[in-house]
Amino acid sequence: MVVLSHQSALNELFLVKTCKSTFIGVPEVDLTHPEAKTTIVKACQEFGLFKVVNHGVPLELMTHLENEALKFFMQPQSLKDKAGPPDPYGYGSKRIGTNGDLGWVEYLLLNTNPDVISPKTLQLFEQNPEMFRCGVEEYIGAVKKICCEALELMADGLEIVPRNVFSRMIRDERSDSCFRMNRYPECPELKVEALSGRNLTGFGEHTDPQIISVLRSNNTSGLQICLPDGDGDGTTWASIQPDHTSFFINVGDLLQVMTNGSFKSVKHRVLVDSSMSRLSMIYFGGPPLNEKIAPLPSLVSREEESLYRELTWLEYKNAAYKSKLSDNRLSLFDKSADHSDKSPL
Ligand SMILES: C=C1C[C@]23C[C@@]1(O)CC[C@H]2[C@@]12CC[C@H](O)[C@@](C)(C(=O)O1)[C@H]2[C@@H]3C(=O)O
Ligand SMILES: O=C(O)CCC(=O)C(=O)O
Numbered sequence: 001m002v003v004l005s006h007q008s009a010l011n012e013l014f015l016v017k018t019c020k021s022t023f024i025g026v027p028e029v030d031l032t033h034p035e036a037k038t039t040i041v042k043a044c045q046e047f048g049l050f051k052v053v054n055h056g057v058p059l060e061l062m063t064h065l066e067n068e069a070l071k072f073f074m075q076p077q078s079l080k081d082k083a084g085p086p087d088p089y090g091y092g093s094k095r096i097g098t099n100g101d102l103g104w105v106e107y108l109l110l111n112t113n114p115d116v117i118s119p120k121t122l123q124l125f126e127q128n129p130e131m132f133r134c135g136v137e138e139y140i141g142a143v144k145k146i147c148c149e150a151l152e153l154m155a156d157g158l159e160i161v162p163r164n165v166f167s168r169m170i171r172d173e174r175s176d177s178c179f180r181m182n183r184y185p186e187c188p189e190l191k192v193e194a195l196s197g198r199n200l201t202g203f204g205e206h207t208d209p210q211i212i213s214v215l216r217s218n219n220t221s222g223l224q225i226c227l228p229d230g231d232g233d234g235t236t237w238a239s240i241q242p243d244h245t246s247f248f249i250n251v252g253d254l255l256q257v258m259t260n261g262s263f264k265s266v267k268h269r270v271l272v273d274s275s276m277s278r279l280s281m282i283y284f285g286g287p288p289l290n291e292k293i294a295p296l297p298s299l300v301s302r303e304e305e306s307l308y309r310e311l312t313w314l315e316y317k318n319a320a321y322k323s324k325l326s327d328n329r330l331s332l333f334d335k336s337a338d339h340s341d342k343s344p345l
């Protein structure tokens, strides 16, 4: 629990100046609608984000796991710490990654491949057997299905054959996907006058490095996306209205590369609410580590049009995990950039 005497620490670590932001209407997609592929492609090109409604995943399945996660987060710190520090998998608090990023968040990060289950995750499952084994597996099974359907509609919309060009990487048994549960405790101190005009960063601005991310949260707001800078007058953040019954899907870096920049890996962040805690669960769909990632030939008619060079997911992931949250990781793929005299990022 934060007390006011910690205000200066809060200031230094997490407070950002409030900048103007408005709620935007995110494109909504029913994956079974005949126009779904067109809506999805447009949303991925324009925003890099869309909302999936009428998806058929029972609300109880989502709330069951949410409640189990809350039970975990409500345990004494000493018990939670047994599942940490993250390596990168396991329990973490306030430190995000290993390169100095901080946020007003505690989280659990899991690899979804049971073959690469980390000791930290094993410890977590042993401490909370019922809680995670069933809940997490069932939930991941459901979101993975939605994720693959969405990726197949993207291929249809872009007229790419075969339509499993993206989804096969997620369905592959070696797929390097992960799953994260974030809890952003409310921060009543934000209401005191001294802090007015300030926001607290829960999760700093970044793009997701994988192919695609599927997010579900409780009804607490906080997620913001960075809008394309139409008139070039600076960064505009748009708040996303939470909806605990729906999923939000966002484009990751690898999908931006494979679509040769047509789909946008959206920059996003989370700000903390003063009176309600936010609980989010995100599935990050990634390819097998040795998968070569480059613009799809059918989207590039001449070699000169290809914006990105080829890298394996392992190469990109290793570099990404050495970077800070807000770094421009995609520049590593950038064909026009000269990387000879610099570190990878
Ligand atoms: C600061 C970092 C945390 C992160 C690894 C990184 O070095 C840069 C990318 C970060 C990110 C963002 C999306 C996902 O939440 C995540 C699990 C991922 O794959 O890349 C996190 C990483 C993390 O929290 O370890
Ligand atoms: O917690 C959220 O709502 C989003 C977090 C996020 O962007 C991430 O974990 O990569």
Ligand SMILES: [Fe+2]
Pocket: 206, 207, 208, 268
């Ligand atoms: Fe993210």
